Amino acid sequence: MKIIVCLWFVLGALSAAGKVIFTTVGQRATLECGAVSFKNSLEWRQGDDRIVFVDKKGFPRHGKAAVQTRSKRRGDTDLDIFPVRKEDAGTFTCTADGNPQVHTLLVGSVSVSPPAELKVGSNATLLCEIEGLNPDSVKTVQWIGVDKNVRSRTAQLENVALTDAGTWKCQFSHGGETFSTQLEIKVTEPATKTTPAPKQSSKVNGKKINSTICAQPSCADSGVAHWWMWVAIGAGCLVVVLLMVSVIVLYKRIRRRKRNLHLMKNGRQAQRPRQYCQCNHQTAAAKPQQGRQKGRPSALPLQPLLKE
Numbered sequence: 001m002k003i004i005v006c007l008w009f010v011l012g013a014l015s016a017a018g019k020v021i022f023t024t025v026g027q028r029a030t031l032e033c034g035a036v037s038f039k040n041s042l043e044w045r046q047g048d049d050r051i052v053f054v055d056k057k058g059f060p061r062h063g064k065a066a067v068q069t070r071s072k073r074r075g076d077t078d079l080d081i082f083p084v085r086k087e088d089a090g091t092f093t094c095t096a097d098g099n100p101q102v103h104t105l106l107v108g109s110v111s112v113s114p115p116a117e118l119k120v121g122s123n124a125t126l127l128c129e130i131e132g133l134n135p136d137s138v139k140t141v142q143w144i145g146v147d148k149n150v151r152s153r154t155a156q157l158e159n160v161a162l163t164d165a166g167t168w169k170c171q172f173s174h175g176g177e178t179f180s181t182q183l184e185i186k187v188t189e190p191a192t193k194t195t196p197a198p199k200q201s202s203k204v205n206g207k208k209i210n211s212t213i214c215a216q217p218s219c220a221d222s223g224v225a226h227w228w229m230w231v232a233i234g235a236g237c238l239v240v241v242l243l244m245v246s247v248i249v250l251y252k253r254i255r256r257r258k259r260n261l262h263l264m265k266n267g268r269q270a271q272r273p274r275q276y277c278q279c280n281h282q283t284a285a286a287k288p289q290q291g292r293q294k295g296r297p298s299a300l301p302l303q304p305l306l307k308e
């Protein structure tokens with residue numbers, strides 16, 4: 001009996017040359033079974049709970065493991081988990097045809113507090129949490145800065161500088177392997193440029209600029225004044241153009257009317273008889289020849305007469 005148990009352990013140890021998979025919260029983890037295919041059965045377990053059991057015919061039976069609803073078989077034997085959560089960290093066993101392989105899933109999450117862009121001169125904390133590590137490997141967790149300097153798992157940044165911006169790496173080792181994940185840190189200059197701006201403009205004016213429209217260039221600092229100024233200028237230009245157009249149109253109309261009156265007066269006295277004469281003369285001359293082509297030139301001599 002003892003021999004059988006021993007054999008079982010040895011076999012287990014040999015076959016359990018499982019992998020360590022590291023991913024971060026919200027990402028996808030692909031767990032490789034270790035066996036490419038199976039003949040009779042395949043089973044994935046999370047800890048002691050079954051995720052899925054697949055029989056000879058390929059018919060799957062799902063279990064009650066917490067990760068079950070977020071997992072999917074990939075290919076014949078592998079397992080995808082998406083999105084990965086912190087609590088998924090732990091052991092996963094794939095048993096293909098009774099041959100178990102125990103894998104370890106490590107789940108990391110890196111963050112910076114405060115979470116927004118860091119301001120120059122402020123303080124910040126970088127956090128690196130890796131779930132699923134044993135106490136020994138937890139000790140190896142460390143941050144490596146942009147400057148390649150090594151800091152602790154919880155890195156305190158005092159007096160943040162622009163040179164702190166860039167890619168920080170959280171690194172650890174587990175079972176002789178080294179893993180890492182990255183965090184992009186952004187650093188901005190403190191708002192020294194934006195705070196004096198309102199002060200300057202309010203000094204120049206002495207009054208609040210918000211509601212007033214002012215033409216001074218210093219006022220253009222205020223976005224509201226700027227916006228209204230352009231609208232006002234645009235409206236003013238439009239009005240001026242409209243006025244000019246209507247004045248021109250009016251002037252032309254008046255001139256035309258005067259000219260017409262003038263023509264009518266003159267025409268009654270002198271030009272009418274002449275016009276009648278020409279018209280009668282030409283149409284009479286045109287009739288014997290082709291009507292349309294000769295009709296046109298007859299209109300031409302009329303125009304200069306009307307204009308003068």
Ligand SMILES: *[C@@H]1O[C@H](CO)[C@@H](O)[C@H](O)[C@H]1NC(C)=O
Pocket residue numbers: 121122123158159
């Ligand atoms: C940053 O931390 C140091 C030391 O803890 C402290 O003296 C300083 O006031 C802090 N600065 C800010 C901006 O909070």
Ligand SMILES: *[C@@H]1O[C@H](CO)[C@@H](O)[C@H](O)[C@H]1NC(C)=O
Pocket residue numbers: 208210211
């Ligand atoms: C002017 O704007 C500032 C912020 O830009 C606001 O706090 C203030 O109440 C405004 N004043 C008026 C009179 O609208």
